[in-house]
Amino acid sequence: MTAFPPKTDDELLRLDVPSTLRFGLPAEGHARRVLFGDxxxxxxVTLGRLGVLPRSVAYLARVVRAGGAAYAAALDLPLPGETPARTAGGWLAAAAGVAGGVDDDETLARWFEAVAALMELRLTAGTSPAP
Incomplete structure (x- = not known):
């Protein structure tokens, strides 16, 4: 296995998250690893810098699981605040465009849960600003 050098927060902020969703949600293998990794x-990092609480992202995961990607993408405020809502809305729209059913909705919900867990870990470790 090849070890890759760690990425800084600023490098990660340049990653096209909607693209990772469009390619990683319906696929297995490398694209899915990129989705759940970087x-x-x-x-x-993005949501942490916007002041979003991890519990808000965890709640969004429950909404996706209950209603699906298309339902969540149609919400006016998927996360509290205008900029976080617009950011998450773009991600949800990208996912809804490729989601092919309940399995993809479940994968998206698990991804949002992973994002929430990472946000909580970053807060606990002191590597993310407190909201």
């Missing part, structure tokens, strides 16, 4: 970390 893609989830980039999302956690």
């Amino acid at each position: 893609g989830a970390i980039a999302a956690a």
Whole structure:
């Protein structure tokens, strides 16, 4: 296995999260690993810098699980605040465009749960600003 150098938060912020969702949600293998690896970390950094609480992202995961990607994408405020809502809305729209059913909705919900867990870990470790 090849070890990759760690990425800084600023490098992760340049990652195209909607693309990781479009390619990683319906696929297995490398694209899915990128989605749940760098893609989830980039999302956690982004939302952390916007002051979003991890519990809000965990709640969004429950909404996705209950209603699906398309339902969540149609919400006016998927996360509290205008900028976080617009950010998450873009991610949800990208996912809804490729989601092919309940399995993809479940994968998206698990991804949002991973993002929330990473946000909580970053807060606990002191590597993310407190909201």
